Amino acid sequence: MATIQKRSLVDQVYERLRGDIIALRLPLGSKINVNELQDTLGVSCTPIREAINRLQQEGLITYENNVGAHVLDLTGQDVTEILQLATTLHCAAARLAMERGDHGVMAAQLREQIEAFRHAELPQDHAKAVHHLIEVFYRHCGNRRLDRSMLSIQGQQVLLRNVYAGFATEKEADLADLERICRSVEENDVDALCAALTQNANRMELCVSAAIRDGKLPG
Numbered sequence: 001m002a003t004i005q006k007r008s009l010v011d012q013v014y015e016r017l018r019g020d021i022i023a024l025r026l027p028l029g030s031k032i033n034v035n036e037l038q039d040t041l042g043v044s045c046t047p048i049r050e051a052i053n054r055l056q057q058e059g060l061i062t063y064e065n066n067v068g069a070h071v072l073d074l075t076g077q078d079v080t081e082i083l084q085l086a087t088t089l090h091c092a093a094a095r096l097a098m099e100r101g102d103h104g105v106m107a108a109q110l111r112e113q114i115e116a117f118r119h120a121e122l123p124q125d126h127a128k129a130v131h132h133l134i135e136v137f138y139r140h141c142g143n144r145r146l147d148r149s150m151l152s153i154q155g156q157q158v159l160l161r162n163v164y165a166g167f168a169t170e171k172e173a174d175l176a177d178l179e180r181i182c183r184s185v186e187e188n189d190v191d192a193l194c195a196a197l198t199q200n201a202n203r204m205e206l207c208v209s210a211a212i213r214d215g216k217l218p219g
Helices: 009-022 034-041 045-057 076-100 103-119 123-141 144-167 171-186 190-213
Strands: 061-064 068-071
Touching (some): 009 045, 034 045, 045 061, 076 123, 076 144, 076 190, 103 123, 123 171, 171 190
Antiparallel strands (some): 061 068
């Protein structure tokens, strides 16, 4: 029998707020009002403030003295910088994973996420499959500090990935990128692997930056 996992109140508030931010139900740049959240969620201010602190560490909430907490706002430059850093970390994790990991095991795990992407019907499920595919390299890279570095911007990247999935019209091109990533692992071609990761990030950058420029995002 599977064990029942109990989630703390802070975890529940964190997951609710994180999900609302990533799905843009809380618009970019919007103010986080603790009193309103207390009424909406029916909890005290303590778990809300702890959840906000976690989201601040993840880069999804910003805080300024005398201003308060706000949902991350994004410019085209922000998108470029986040994706440049994320791609650099992804490629570093991929190179280490190729040196240290079992290529057959990694390829099988990548194929699983490619199939999840192929059969996904909702944009958030497309985003989730790509996120889990990239996680494969972090699981096999054997570098905890690299993993922690990724966690510091993971929320921002997941947000961008979800925005992209909602606007992207190039599912087949994205699928081709994922296939190239997996094939590069199978063929032990690290340079091709990093090129495919970079190409996918570049496509995402163009799409999300255009959505911001054209005022298509709530905020």
